[in-house]
Amino acid sequence: MECVILAAGEGKRMRPLTTSRPKVMLPLANRPMIEHLMNSAIKAGITDFIFVVGYHEEAVREYFGDGSEFGANIRYAVQRSQRGTADALNAVKGLVSDDFLLLNGDMVMNAEDISGLSGAVSPCMGVFKSSHPQDYGVITTEGKRVTGIFEKTSEPKGDLINAGAYLLEPGIFGIISNLELSERGEFELTDALMEYVSTGNLTTYALSEWGDVGEPWNLLDANAAMLENLEGNIEGEVEDFVVLKGAVYLGKGSTIRSGTYIEGPCVIGENCTVGPHAYIRGATSIGDNCHVGHSSELKNSVILPDTKIPHFNYIGDSVIGSKCNFGAGSKIANLRHDKRDIMAGDRNTKRRKFGAVVGDGVLFGINxxxxxxAIIGSGAAIAPCTLVEGKISDNTKYGR
Known part of the structure; x- marks a missing residue:
């Protein structure tokens, strides 16, 4: 069976992390999220993939190539402009020969569910029971038959959501060709699926596990979930008087210096230096070529490659872009005194503990x-002894 994975979108809600990369290339446990999805499909016995690419497509093509290094065969289709999910799917018209899987590239699924969905009768939609269905498209059913598909609303008609995973047949392309633009100015896949709903042909497959990675703070939950099954492995150097507790993965060419204390699960990439006397707490991923130095502490965070956190820094519950540099004594707070949910701009993270989203190439002055x-745009420069809060635009010089 062929598997189409949608990977063309920018991911505007992920800004500034998507300034220079598509959303699907953001890392979970130091691997692009789309790689985890593909690996689940491979475990389910699927090896033929079509990636629909567009925004910064070169990042996807350069990383995956033809798929041979991953035990897969990957072809590419291009969505030149972001005109909706149906338009993205239409890019593979003529490339699929029979029933095929369609997966959104920004989610987490396990191999068992992919196998179950691929064995269903098409057309079939993957669904998941959510504790906050108001954030998603909701479906109604009679038995396993879909009776309605509804966009996000503050008063959802149930707790069963559209998970963005489908088993479809080539006839979907004929339906797409007759679609009109939605109120949002896009060609919506859900509008095409309503054709099946109207004839009673669309059924459901209930997913046992599912994770949406639509907002920066979702990366923390998905990263922690990926690390739960981490197998510790030390491929670099660990000096004397280092304490490692739980699962710790250390990449080639990396060094953990004396006096450092690490509580797993934690993954550290290649050519990194950690310590001396650093403290890294659980559910933290550190990308390649990073430096976490003397008396710096990291907790439940995702750090992209080539970032330096070298002296007396604290970063908790945060997502930090690549090529950032933290001046000595710079710290990110992650808890309100009133213990209320953290707001990031005008969006509720629904987390009591959340630090910041920091784009690529941000420079922090000391202290x-x-x-x-806080949301800090890519290329921003923060003056020494500055309090940062709210949303900072890309390439801003902030502070005195």
Whole structure:
């Protein structure tokens, strides 16, 4: 069976992390999220993939190539402009020969569910029971038959959501060709699926596990879930007087220096230096070529490659872009005194503990302080002894 994975979108809600990369290339446990999805499909016995690419497509093509290094065969289709999910799917018209799987590239699924969905009768939609269905498209059913598909609403008609995973047949392309633009100015896949709903042909497959990675803070939950099954492995050097507890993965060419204390699960990439006397707490991923130095502490965070956190820094519950540099004493707070949910801009993270979203190439002057929920744009420069809060645009010089 062929598997189509949608990977063309920018992911505007992920800004500034998607300034220079598509959303699907953001890392979970130091691997692009789309790689985890593909690996689940491979475990389910699927090896033929079509990636629909568009925004910064070169990042996807350069990383995956023809798929041979991953035990897969990958072809590419291009969505030149972002005109909706149906338009993205239409890019593979003529490339699929029979029933095929369609998966959104920004989610987490296990191999068992992919196998179950691929064995269903098409057309079939993967669904999941959500504790906050108001954030998603909701479906109604009679038995396993879909009776309605509804966009996000503050008063959802149930707790069963559209998970963005489908088993479809080539006839879907004929339906797409007759679609009109939606109120959002896009060609919506859900509008095409309503054709099947109207004839009673669309059924459901209930997913046992599922994770949406639509917002920066979702990366923390998905990263922690990926690390739960981490197998510790030390491929680099660990000096004397280092304490490692739980599962710790250390990449080639990396060194953990004396006096460092690490509580797993934690993954550290290649050519990194950690310590001396650093403290890294669970559910933290550190990308390649990073430096976490003397008396710096990291907790439940995702750090992209080539970032330096070298002296007396604290980063908790945060997502940090690549090629950032934290001046000595710079710290990111992650808890409000009133214990309320952290707001990031006008969006509720629904987390009591959340630090900041920091884009690529951000420079922090010494003793900078970042308040919970800050969003700092790529290329920003923060002056020494500055309090950072709210949303900072790309390439801004902030502070005195």
């Amino acid at each position: 900078s302080s970042v308040n919970p929920g």
